[in-house]
Amino acid sequence: MGMTGVLRPGHMQLKVLDLDEAVEFYTKVVGLVQTGRDATRAYFKGWDERDHNSLVLRDAGEAGMDFYGFKVADAATLEKLDADLKNYGVTTERIPAGDLLETGERVRFEIPSGHQIELYAHKTDVGNGSGYFNPPPWNEASERGIAPIRMDHALLYGPDIEKVQALFVDVLGFYLVEHILLEDGVTDLAIWLSCSTKAHDVALVRNEEPGKLHHTAFLLESWEKVLRAADLMSMNKVTIDMGPTRHGVTRGTTIYAFDNSGNRFETFCGGYQSYPDWEPLTWTWDEVGPAVFYHDRQLNPAFLGVYT
């Protein structure tokens, strides 16, 4: 088996202004499946995800991200990576099993960009609703609202992204897929990192303010579904930031929009399949516009200035 170590982004805890309103938005408009609730949080997953939760909303009176968690292959991998992180000089803490519903023990640490990252090995398999024997290709949950397949990746804003890259590559086994250079032709404005064959599992943009979220992305199956998502956004008066359009980086099709707490989310489709032995693709500063928005060929001011 090729895929070991860190498997995928598995959960994000997102801060919201009003939990009931956010639950309504993510259920009816985004079309995620609600799987649980505790005192301050609501738990969701994309219809085709099998683990109990991926997006966790926390009633916080503000927007932004609490933490982003990656699922690792098994308990032994979790122990090994925790030890590797400590050897690398990273301080880690353990969050007990059950703190997040249906989720095992988590290893949490801060990365140089100021974000809280977690690793965990267990989350209860609840299936996608179609069962494990002779499953139909889709079901009711796949047709409600935008109905993304899964939580796909996140774009984080913060300083010292070269240190984040080193940590993710040297300790966690990620590889660089694409990057955008600043004017000096040396320093990266942005990096796209993968732990799989996805064009990215996490991306970072250099930003003075640490620990910020630019967007969390949800995967759709086709460009047709991206257009349908745009229709649903307009029907529900959702603030669309950009799109439907295409990214130069990853070649994915996309819409950026804001949830009802002001957190940006993306409905994303495509992106090529990537491999760790591939040479990273480089975008130069004079082509930063098409790198991000391939058709507009320029950044909108919100791309760099609006984040939570």
Added chain:
Amino acid sequence: MAVSTTTPHTVTVLPEGAQFRCRPDRNVLESISDGVQAGCRNGGCGVCRVQVVSGAFTAKKMSKAHVTPEDLERNIVLACRIFATDDLTIRPCPRPAHVLTPTTSNDNTSMTAADIND
């Protein structure tokens, strides 16, 4: 109350003093086409932070990261979360990190590396 819910109020945006008609059932940011920057339009990003210099309004939940209790005492709010109940005068009050560099042309290098790093 005899006040109609649809009679628009006038919102004056300092320092230029541009005036906009603002329906009481729409948030203030929705009615303004100039003078206040728009971001998430949902009370989370803080880009539309303003000070209400005069006039009355109601407010929906706003990010406490951008509007502290002390801010509220000084009528510093998020324009996308307030509704005018009276004619208003407001002044943009963005946090330093959220002063956007406007793109005024098709020149995609109009945001410089210095803008991004400082």
